[in-house]
Amino acid sequence: MTTFRVGVIGAGSIAQSHLSAYAENADVELIAVADMNLERARAVADQYGAPRAYADPHELLADPEIDGVSICTWNNSHANWAIAAVKAGKHVLVEKPIARTLAEAEEIQRTVEASDRVVQVGFVRRHSPNCQVLKSFIDAGELGEVYYAKASCLRRVGNPGGWFADKEISGGGPLLDIGIHVLDLCWYLMGSPKVVSVSGNTYDKLGSRGNVTTMPRYKAADYDPSKNTVEDLANAVIRFENGASLLLDCSYSLHATKDSIEVSVYGEQGGAELEPALHIATEMHDSVVNIEPQIASRTFEFGVGFAHEIQNFVDTSLGRAESIAPAWHGVEIVRILEAIYESASTGREVELG
Ligand SMILES: NC(=O)c1ccc[n+]([C@@H]2O[C@H](COP(=O)([O-])OP(=O)(O)OC[C@H]3O[C@@H](n4cnc5c(N)ncnc54)[C@H](O)[C@@H]3O)[C@@H](O)[C@H]2O)c1
Known part of the structure; x- marks a missing residue:
């Protein structure tokens, strides 16, 4: 061995x-x-x-x-x-x-x-068994052509501060930290299509919400609520060469009623939710059918992943x-993320190669 x-x-x-x-x-x-x-x-x-x-x-x-x-x-x-x-x-x-x-x-x-x-x-998160099971369904053509995906990861009071909140070190806020995971899952499940255009927005309206002390949050070791140079919220519409599109939003700070995560992909023969938990839908003999793969966990488990x-x-x-x-998958995801920031700063759609 x-x-x-x-x-x-x-x-x-x-x-x-x-x-x-x-x-x-x-x-x-x-x-x-x-x-x-x-x-x-x-x-x-x-x-x-x-x-x-x-x-x-x-x-x-x-x-x-x-x-x-x-x-x-x-x-x-x-x-x-x-x-x-x-x-x-x-x-x-x-x-x-x-x-x-x-x-x-x-x-x-x-x-x-x-x-x-x-x-x-x-x-x-790609390595999680729920993702790999869904990927095997998609690769076998069970969902048909996947033409639409939704990726969302919203935290209400979730700016970890420290280096995460320092754009010089992190490169960006929730987009590079948590939005990247849900965007990547959709892109991977869609078959890594070539991106052709990106239209995005970023907002910094609420700041780090360091004033909120009544809710627990993950804090970086060098947390300082007064230091924050990253966005609160980012959203985007991403278009691919094959005609498919993806909607993304993610936040550290948002007046939402709960934290949430969503990864969904929709094809001509079926659709699936991966996050928060794996569920697959299709149509059989003129009936809508939910398919429930029997796996140890329908959700992402950190240790297993x-x-x-x-x-x-x-x-x-x-x-x-x-x-x-x-590595090239990591590069393509950064290409999309950078285009979102560029689109947000110019107020225009960014066309890519
Ligand atoms: N895959 C995931 O789900 C996931 C979750 C959290 C963090 N991350 C990623 O992991 C990385 C680290 O995040 P973290 O939460 O562990 O941060 P952290 O601050 O807890 O740990 C980073 C460590 O790296 C050391 N360090 C930083 N720059 C260094 C350098 N140039 N040379 C030597 N040591 C250096 C720091 O001293 C620190 O001990 C980030 O890129 C983050 O995006 C991934």
């Missing part, structure tokens, strides 16, 4: 999900953790039994005993570390978004194309599978 030796760059919140999945994977040996906060890198390395900890990720990348890395740093360094890792001969699983900007994302893509290394983007994502990364790196989230 081949062992895949792993390093993790960035030892904050999401690194824990990567590390737990690596620690439970029989094919993997954890070698090192790096974080500019060395104390954090050491604590996390100890927690998961990795023998080495570094403050400088360059040192981790120079470690010849490492075959692949997860990049779990802030968005502003994804491109830098992904490119450096490939050049150091490592396979890469980089968290979403693959990069802050299209220019950075395309630089990663050029590096990937010039190498034989795997670069996978962290679209963890990460276990499958890590397995796909390991299998692809070891040459025994294909990645279901290759």
